[in-house]
Amino acid sequence: MSKPLEPDRAEREELAEAILTYLNDWFDSALTMEASGIDLDPAQFETLAGGPGETGRRLDEILSDLDLAGRAGIYHPSGGHMSYIPNAGMFTAALGEFLAAGLNRYTGVSAAAPGLVAIEHGLIDWMTSLFAMGGDASGLLLSGGSMANLTGIVTARTARLGERFGKGVLYVTRHTHHSAAKAARLAGFRPGQISVVEVDDHLRMDLDRLRRAIDADRDAGREPFLVIASAGSTDTGTIDPLPQLADICEQQGLWMHVDGAYGGFFQLTERGRERLSGIGRADSLALDPHKGLSIPFGVGALLVRDERALVDAHQGRGAYLRDEDSYMGIRDIASLGPELTRPFRGLSVWLPLQLHGIAPFREALDSSMDLAMYAYERLRAIGGIDARWVPDLSVVAFRFDDDELGRAAWNAVNEDRTVHLSPTIIEDRFVLRMAILNRRSTVEHVDRAIDIIEKTLIG
Ligand SMILES: Cc1ncc(COP(=O)(O)O)c(C=O)c1O
Structure with missing residues (x-):
């Protein structure tokens, strides 16, 4: 028999309790779990990939399938997970995500949920103040670092090159995360417009080589417009020379985007602040709560020094929406980035920050x-x-x-x-x-x- 789509309170409690028990077991085991699991055999993969039936199944059977599916692969919650960029996850953030999905309020436009949108803007304000980005700074929560880099590059392109960007050149190093070059391609740049600057012995962007590359590009009639610096590279955790890069960008009129997806939140620590000196001079900064803050996967952030630049780069409004893109002075998040309908991401960040403090x-x-x-x-x-x-x-x-x-x-x-x-x-x-x-x-x-x-x- 099919389950109704609107379970009554008793059924909701029963379902939630079973899932909570399952999750509590997982969190208990996280403290001692191994860092990786076992392989599944092809028959198991086939079973797991089976589509839904016309009638529903029992939750315990479904959870048992989920359990089997989850056994394979790398266990991010394990303290032994030291590959790629780790993320332990967090119970209270998971509750925030559950709450957000349960409430299912619409945070694309502020008139639909002004208080909830204000919560997200408040989080962004907290982040921009952490980096002292100034009173015009703004930003938004996105799905991760890749989308933050893409949105930052599109914003830089619009701000510095406008509609004609065929001659634009942007600068990265071999150690810049590959999502930056991928984002540049998605933003319409050809491979030849992405200049890979050599690094020094410490794997940091070499400043003289960058200066020479900019000069050579200008001499050749190209338009240097953007430097992408790493605030903690994925390979080695290396920080590019941010203050000097900020100086070069300022002198040359280039946009400085900093990829702080892995390293940005070390700004919360005293040592991190020293090492990330200059990061707040970025025109745009990618941060990943789903790395540095252990929020479950699905939350990145882009901060921008001047909100106007974000708004200019993300124009587009349906006739069926209100003309104004803000409500009671609260800007629509849809006006700041590529998404219209979006999850209320802020809750999985806001709830743990409120509960635990910084x-x-x-x-x-x-x-x-x-x-x-x-x-x-x-x-x-x-x-x-x-x-x-x-x-x-x-x-x-x-x-x-x-x-x-x-x-x-x-x-x-x-x-x-x-x-x-x-x-x-x-x-x-x-x-x-x-x-x-x-x-x-x-x-x-x-x-x-x-x-x-x-x-x-x-x-
Ligand atoms: C430095 C850096 N930038 C960007 C990314 C891409 O972020 P995401 O995987 O959240 O899209 C990563 C991912 O590891 C990263 O380490």
Whole structure:
């Protein structure tokens, strides 16, 4: 028999309790869980990919399928997850997302839910003030760093080049996250309009080379308009020289976009603020609450120094909407970005910030930096390891004298499953990374991984 689409209160409670119990078990196990799971076989994949039937199924059967589906892959909630960019997730943020979906209010235009839109604008104001971006600053929550980079690039293009951008040139490095070049392509730029500036020995954008590239492009009749700087690269956590890049952009009339998707929220810490000095001079800044604040996947942010630029870049209004794009002085979020209908993303960020306050988020980021330094100090004392890059934030990247041994060490760590690592390639060499951003990561996790690496090198 099909379940009605409008379960009564008793049924709602029963369903919610079963799901809450399932989730509570998951959160309890998160403290000790391994970092990766088991493989599923093809028959299991086939079962999971089966479509819905005409009548519904029992929730316990459905949860059992979900459980099976979730067993495969990398377990982000585990403290042993140190690959890619970690995100532990957070119970209170999950409740915020549940609440937002349950309330199902419309936050694309402010007249539909002015109080809720004000909450999101308040979060953005908190973020812009964190970076001292000034009174005209604005922004919006998007689905993640890729969309924040895309929206930032489109805004820069409109502000600096207008409708004719065929000669525009933007500058990145090999270590700029690939979502920036992808976004540039989506924003209508040809590959030749994306200039890859060489980096220095610390993998930071080389300032002289950038200056020379800008001059050469101008001499050739092109229009340099945008520098994309990293505030914590994914590969190595490296911060580009932000104050100097801001100076160059200012002198040359270029837009400065900073990708702080991974590193931006370290601004909450004292050390982070020192290392990210200059970040607030960005014209636009991508941040990811779903990285630095552990909010469940699906929340990024774009901050822009001048709201006007965002509005100009996102023109377009249906005849069926009100003429004004604000209500009681509260700007429509749809006027600031590409989406019209959108989830009430702010609730999964606002609820935990309100409940916990900022301090525990700061402490978690600080601990990640401490743990990264601990890992770095241990690694650099091991023969056969070349820990040449002192971590700027919380990614520890290191080479091996012998790449093949490095690959063997990586495989050994991942086969153990206590810790999961993902490597990268820098200057054609295998580079292993310990990306530490999960508040559940401990010295024991780090030691376990490094012990295995050391053992592999000793043979
Ligand atoms: C520095 C940086 N920028 C951008 C992105 C893309 O963000 P998202 O995966 O949220 O789209 C990432 C993802 O890891 C990143 O590390």
